Amino acid sequence: MAKPVEIRSKDHFDTVLRESRVVVAYFYSNGSIESKNIAPYYDELSKLISKPKATLVKINTEAQRPLAAEFAVTTPPTFILFRDGAIADKVKGANPHGLLSLIEKLSKDVESGGEGSIRAGSGGLAWRGADLPRGYTDISDVVDVRGLELLNADTDFSVRTLFSKSKPSALDKSPSTSDEKDWVESDTDEQLLLFVPFNSATKLHTLQLTSLPPMDNNDEDDDEETPMRPKTIKLFTNRPHNLGFDEADDINPTQTIEIGEADWNSNGTANLPLRFVRFQNISSLVIFVVDGDGDSDKVRLDRVRLIGESGEKREMGKLEKIGDEPGE
Structure with missing residues (x-):
């Protein structure tokens, strides 16, 4: 052996x-x-x-x-x-x-x-922070984690942890004695740019973001250091590499999403529907966190999940039905 x-x-x-x-x-x-x-x-x-x-x-x-x-x-x-x-x-x-x-x-x-x-979509034990939309699966396993890139991240964190299959440590009822961090935070300001390449062409239906910043901080002097949840995100598709912050501000995104307080569930997860007709043949995704939901200089992300279809074709009738959804 x-x-x-x-x-x-x-x-x-x-x-x-x-x-x-x-x-x-x-x-x-x-x-x-x-x-x-x-x-x-x-x-x-x-x-x-x-x-x-x-x-x-x-x-x-x-x-x-x-x-x-x-x-x-x-x-x-x-x-x-x-x-x-x-x-x-x-x-x-x-x-x-x-x-x-x-x-x-x-x-x-x-x-x-x-x-x-x-494989998160095959009925395994991978953790998810929100229910799946009917007819779709967790396809986060299409992510090529070796090509992940996260700009403006604090150096104490690893970008790969965002796609970990495990339950975020912040949801554990018993306090952790480990100094290990299984989330990411921004560094110099509240913006993050995450480049996510895929191993195969993908149809994305929903983006699930989990953010679990500490909620029991009462010291106003620490407000700038206590991380926030994302508020505004912009999504860009089929980019060969990550964008720069100036570029992300200047070009039109595939979709812009405003996340309200009510969008976060008890697991700290926001279930964000995408304009499915715009996310039909995706080889990469750039997630631009524009700002957070408070006055801090940091934002926090614990997990990212991609919901949709990978390697499968839908019947034409269902495609037409999706294209007729309100707001498209």
Whole structure:
């Protein structure tokens, strides 16, 4: 059985994520006793799971600092399970029981041919913050996470977390003791520009945004630092790369959406219907957060979900019906 692959660079890891649908990454440190203690358990995992169904890798956090920073690994050892290039699960510390749980999840995915909870639209366990429109599915798995780009984001956050299949930590009832952040915030002002490339042509029906800023802050002096929810967003389709902020201000968007307070549900998710006839053959999407719903200098996003159709054709009659929807 092959040993885990030692990652040599960020490009090397991106290649592994691109070529393997399921990847387990072991982030370790040579100076960590816990890393040395847990290493034999990881070697046992490599004997249970075979390539090409899954790839196991090792990443030295000291030699590969950019990767450790990208995936917010601050306390090796840390194990991360990737599905389709996105983080699906994470275990921190020398925790054999947690690693065993990760092995069981991975084994189930492998046994099901890499499906199961990997594809959000296939009835798996992926978290969603709002119900699906009738007749449509979550197609967020079409996102090419390796091509994601987020402008004006705080460097403490990773853009890939926006498409994580897991439930946002802010919705957990028990307070988290981890300093790990599974959301993104803007940096110098409240604007964000998110470029989302797709693996295949897509029909988008609805955009779901989840934003869970802290709501119990009563200190007026901290108002500028407390992040807001997005208020105005502009969407641009079929762009070969991300826009600049000046360009996004000057050109006409495919659609502009104003999000009101009543649009956010109890999960902090806004279900935003799109003008479906304008989103019929989409290879990429740019989401421009123009402003937030308050006076802060920051906005926050926890999750992004894409709802629609991928790789399927609708009957002509239904297409005509959609085209006749009010407001089109």
